[in-house]
Amino acid sequence: MNTKRFRTNIMICAGTSCISNKSMEIRVALEAELKKRNLENEVQVVITGCQGFCEKGPIAIVQPDGIFYQLLEVDDIPMLVEEHFLKGRPYRKCMYVPTDSDVPVPKLMEIEFFKHQMLVVLKNRGRMDPENIDEYIAFDGYQALAKAVNDMAPDKIIAEVEKSGLRGRGGGGFPTGIKWRLAKDVESDIKYLICNADEGDPGAYMDRSILESDPHSVLEGMAIGAYAIGAQEGYIYVRDEYPLAVERIKRAIEQAKEYGLLGEGIFGSDFNFDLHVVRGGGAFVCGEETALIASIEGFPGRPRTRPPFPAERGLWGKPTNNNNVETWANIPTIILRGADWYRQIGTEKSKGTKVFSLVGKINNSGLVEVPMGISLREIIFGIGGGIPDGKKFKAVQSGGPSGGCIPESLLDLPVDYEKLTEAGAIMGSGGLIVMDETTCMVNVALYFINFLVDESCGKCVPCRVGLIRMKEILEKITNGNGEENDIAVLEALSDTIRKTALCALGATAANPVLTTLRYFKEEYIAHVRDKKCPAGVCKALISFHISEEKCIGCTACAKTCPVQCISGERKKPHVINQDACTRCGACKEACRFDAITIA
Numbered sequence: 015m016n017t018k019r020f021r022t023n024i025m026i027c028a029g030t031s032c033i034s035n036k037s038m039e040i041r042v043a044l045e046a047e048l049k050k051r052n053l054e055n056e057v058q059v060v061i062t063g064c065q066g067f068c069e070k071g072p073i074a075i076v077q078p079d080g081i082f083y084q085l086l087e088v089d090d091i092p093m094l095v096e097e098h099f100l101k102g103r104p105y106r107k108c109m110y111v112p113t114d115s116d117v118p119v120p121k122l123m124e125i126e127f128f129k130h131q132m133l134v135v136l137k138n139r140g141r142m143d144p145e146n147i148d149e150y151i152a153f154d155g156y157q158a159l160a161k162a163v164n165d166m167a168p169d170k171i172i173a174e175v176e177k178s179g180l181r182g183r184g185g186g187g188f189p190t191g192i193k194w195r196l197a198k199d200v201e202s203d204i205k206y207l208i209c210n211a212d213e214g215d216p217g218a219y220m221d222r223s224i225l226e227s228d229p230h231s232v233l234e235g236m237a238i239g240a241y242a243i244g245a246q247e248g249y250i251y252v253r254d255e256y257p258l259a260v261e262r263i264k265r266a267i268e269q270a271k272e273y274g275l276l277g278e279g280i281f282g283s284d285f286n287f288d289l290h291v292v293r294g295g296g297a298f299v300c301g302e303e304t305a306l307i308a309s310i311e312g313f314p315g316r317p318r319t320r321p322p323f324p325a326e327r328g329l330w331g332k333p334t335n336n337n338n339v340e341t342w343a344n345i346p347t348i349i350l351r352g353a354d355w356y357r358q359i360g361t362e363k364s365k366g367t368k369v370f371s372l373v374g375k376i377n378n379s380g381l382v383e384v385p386m387g388i389s390l391r392e393i394i395f396g397i398g399g400g401i402p403d404g405k406k407f408k409a410v411q412s413g414g415p416s417g418g419c420i421p422e423s424l425l426d427l428p429v430d431y432e433k434l435t436e437a438g439a440i441m442g443s444g445g446l447i448v449m450d451e452t453t454c455m456v457n458v459a460l461y462f463i464n465f466l467v468d469e470s471c472g473k474c475v476p477c478r479v480g481l482i483r484m485k486e487i488l489e490k491i492t493n494g495n496g497e498e499n500d501i502a503v504l505e506a507l508s509d510t511i512r513k514t515a516l517c518a519l520g521a522t523a524a525n526p527v528l529t530t531l532r533y534f535k536e537e538y539i540a541h542v543r544d545k546k547c548p549a550g551v552c553k554a555l556i557s558f559h560i561s562e563e564k565c566i567g568c569t570a571c572a573k574t575c576p577v578q579c580i581s582g583e584r585k586k587p588h589v590i591n592q593d594a595c596t597r598c599g600a601c602k603e604a605c606r607f608d609a610i611t612i613a
Contacts, residue, residue: 029064063227179365184338215414413442
């Protein structure tokens with residue numbers, strides 16, 4: 015363990031997003047420049063996990079100064095070191111909000127994206143090296159496990175989790191303590207524990223970020239859960255597309271074993287617990303717990319009928335408890351700080367915080383953690399900074415492909431399990447996709463149904479046949495061939511799939527259609543009756559036109575058109591040949607005078 019003291023630490027984000035933006039090159043350049051300036055004994059460069067504000071990467075935070083640097087490039091490093099570490103003044107060019115010299119420097123917690131959040135699961139975000147177990151221990155790591163093993167009986171641990179009100183963060187929201195007790199009460203010589211890290215929702219990366227940023231919190235939570243239910247062995251099922259998460263969780267397991275925190279005789283007791291990492295099979299349906307169990311066993315990832323539930327007969331026929339990454343990461347804090355502290359956060363039926371990936375048509379995209387009960391408006395317009403380019407907010411999709419689209423009229427809806435369900439959406443694992451006025455909601459429904467058709471396991475008729483039929487109808491509508499009864503058929507199909515699908519994923523698969531019909535039915539009607547796409551997205555239902563008043567004949571549109579369907583003399587209004595136009599939109603993007611409109 016490095017006990018050397020530095021006057022300053024510069025924390026470099028080493029999550030997947032920042033690494034892809036060359037943050038490791040920034041690290042190398044910083045270390046070289048600090049050495050060149052004889053500052054290597056005063057300023058320490060530390061890699062951290064995801065710091066949340068992903069779109070601004072590469073990111074660095076200087077502590078204890080609390081200065082946030084964004085969009086760093088290697089060429090910025092010499093001046094940054096000179097200005098900040100030699101002259102003692104922040105390097106304004108790379109600050110989140112570049113300011114004039116007479117404006118106070120914004121600190122980290124003065125930035126809107128950060129100051130409205132509440133960190134429980136992400137409490138170690140940006141403050142420690144995820145690959146160093148000593149740093150996790152320095153922030154009270156494994157104290158909760160020590161407390162559980164040395165001072166608490168299994169029943170007391172489960173009672174504390176029940177009292178906390180923690181619900182599964184993987185989507186269903188089932189009470190975690192009850193789930194643990196069900197597994198504990200089944201008599202068996204062998205029991206298993208599973209961590210579901212197979213998030214496959216488009217735009218979602220909560221679990222990946224937690225595993226990359228704070229892997230030991232997940233291991234500690236799982237060890238506590240294993241002690242509580244009497245499990246001796248566990249599996250972390252990680253999405254195969256998460257190589258960095260796999261690398262860091264494996265390293266964390268090795269370190270925990272080396273320190274005696276996993277393996278045999280943990281804390282000198284008779285408690286033995288070992289963990290294995292399994293890379294996912296690449297199927298969205300493996301996020302469903304029985305399909306995940308089948309995949310671990312080496313079978314195709316297909317859901318199984320229930321009952322029996324995994325708590326009774328799960329992995330290899332033995333009692334099994336399965337929670338997702340975020341659920342496990344909550345456990346150490348609940349045990350260490352107590353259920354009474356935890357249950358003060360959130361709403362009556364939805365306790366604690368929730369981690370969301372905030373993406374789409376939003377100014378500040380990234381990973382956020384907020385208390386349950388916060389409004390969608392606070393997340394989107396407070397933390398997220400609103401909609402880019404002055405566009406109007408239209409909807410937010412919550413809960414992944416099986417989630418629902420929530421309209422502007424419900425922006426003040428409190429975010430908890432019950433309220434989202436009442437609105438026709440679900441909490442899901444925590445993806446929030448923001449849409450603006452340029453989004454076609456019929457096209458959105460088609461996108462998610464397309465995804466679900468591709469990812470369906472095909473085991474039950476409602477998914478295998480019903481989703482394909484829904485896709486065909488949506489394609490028909492967006493292609494301009496919709497008929498009056500198509501909307502009624504979509505509603506009937508949705509209801510049938512919801513009631514008869516084998517698994518929870520199938521039961522919620524129709525949500526994108528149901529909610530877009532519920533809140534944006536006028537768009538469906540416009541597509542069917544008027545043969546128009548109000549958002550100007552569906553190519554078969556739009557046409558591009560050049561305004562004679564605005565066109566100055568610059569020829570930019572004609573030069574850009576891939577099929578050469580635009581004609582006209584220089585400095586005179588141009589014309590689009592509608593029969594040849596492919597409606598690609600390249601001309602509109604090229605026009606600098608707003609002369610091209612969509613009808």
